[in-house]
Amino acid sequence: MLRRLIVIVTAAILFNSSLTLAQSKKPKLPDKFPPSPLEITTPDPLLPRLPKDKQPLSSEERQKLEPALDALNQEAAMKLQAGDQVTAFEIWNRELRLRRFLGLLAEVQALSRVGAIAWKQNDSQEVQYITQRLQAIQKQAxxxxxxxxxxxxxLGQAYQNVRSPKLALEAYDPVLLTVRQQKDPTAIVETLKIIGELHLSWFDYSKAAPIYEELLSLATSQKDSLNEVAYLQRLAEIYEQTQQPQMSLNILSKLAEIYVNENNLTEIPELKLAIGSNYESLAKKDPNLLLEAFKNYQESYTTAWQLQQYVRAGEALQKLIALYRSQGQIEEALQTSQILVETQAQSANFYGMMQAYDQIGQLYLERKEYPQALTAFQKGLELAQQLKHEEAYFTGQIEKVSKANF
Structure with a gap:
């Protein structure tokens, strides 16, 4: 018994000792941030001199190095095409390390090219290495x-290629400032367009708006009608996203005026719909503006019908019906709904016809005109049976109206 106790105590002491020893020898934490392969300074056979030598390469040395680096790029592309992504980026990283000896511009252009490939290949680590190097070059610049x-x-383009819009915007700031100082109208417009698109890619509509307003002003002053329309369309989208009905209304009205002057009526129905919607939003504070909403919805319908844009015509009629109903004008809503049925028939939109008959039935129910409501729901059921959709709904409505009527 005593012998057994000694064995147990000895085992316990050994266990505790080994535990203490294990605790004292803490395992090494893995390196969370491995060094960037773009910062490796090991001498390269292609480099004519050591990296420590800051003397610029001679023209002869550049002539030898440039084709060698182009060959590395081709080799890497072939490796990637063959499915060896790891080796491909090892070769590209070697190329990028050597490109810096050809100057900042050559290096940035190469980083931009490889960065685009890395993003496409979903190589986030490589994208990070390239972004870090671009930022270091930006500080130098x-x-x-x-x-x-x-x-x-x-630099701006390279940041775009690695999907860093905020950094790209930082890069284009000195560009815009400089071309403004140089009073170069073409460069100003091109730079503003890039900046505007970058803001939109970041969904920063509030910053995109003044950029496109300036572009619009420049296009108008230069009588550049094509770009004027493009900027107005962009601004309409921006003000719609930011829910600014008055600003949106101003832009859409300018667009409509241009299209009418150019006799381009194809766009008018959709524009008039949007204008009507903005007036309807503004009418929440000023009910008198509802008349403008009615007017624009009617113009949208009329023009769409003339152009045989029956789907758009149907949308305009739906807007009119909703407005009539909101104002308690049931008779006008019924008359418009009957026109909607004809419009949907013109576009062979049987589902739309079915919904229109349902709407007519509901309107007759509001007026307790049950026979008319029953007829509408029966027509709706016929279409539902053809479409094999919502048959139970229309059957239920018919039963409901029949009970109420008799």
């Missing part, structure tokens, strides 16, 4: 007295 427009534009 900021320290320069003069703004190198080509370099900053290339």
């Amino acid at each position: 900021q320290s320069q007295k003069a703004v190198d427009l080509e370099l900053w534009r290339s």
Whole structure:
């Protein structure tokens, strides 16, 4: 018994000792941030001199290095095409490390190219390495007295390729400032367009709006009607997204005026619908504006019917019916609903016809005109049976009206 106790105590002491020893030897934490392969300084056979040498390459050295780097790019592309992504990016990283000896612009352009590929291949680690290197180059560029427009534009494009819109916007700021100082209208417009698209890609509508307002102003002053329409369309989209009905109304009205002057009526029905919706929103504070909403919905329907845009005509009629109902004008709503049935028939929209008959039935029910409501629901059921859709609903409505009527 004593012997057994000694064994147990000894085992316990050994266990505790080994536990203490294990605790004292803490395992090494893995390196969470491995060094960027773009910062490796190991000498490369293609490099004529050591990286420590800051002397620029001679023209002869550049002539030797450039085709060698182009060959590395081709080799990497072939590896990627063959399915060896790891080796491909190892080769590209080697190319990128050496590209920096050809100058900042050459390096940024290469980073931009490889960054686009890395993003497409969903290689987030490579994208991070490239983004970090671009930021380091940006700091160098900021320290320069003069703004190198080509370099900053290339930085902006590179950031776009790695999907970093905020960083891209930072890169285009000095570009815009410089071209404004140079009073270069073409460069100003091109830069503003890029900045506007970047804001939209970030869904930053509040910052995109003044950019497109400036572009619109420039296009108007230059009588550039094509771009004027494009910027108005962009602004209409922006003000719709930001729920600014008055601003949206101003833009859409300008668009409508342009289309009418150009006799381009195809766009009018949709525009008039949007204008009517904005008036309807503004009418919540000023009910008098409802008349403008009615007027624009009617114009939308009339023009759409003339152009045989029956789907759009149906949308305009639905808007009119909703407005009539909201104002308690049931008779007008019924008359418009009958026109809606004909419109849906013109476009062979049987589902739309079925819904229109349901709407007519509901309107007759409001007026307790049960025979008329019954007829409408029966016509709706006929269509429902053809479509094999909502048959039970219309059967229920018919039973309900029959009980109420008799």
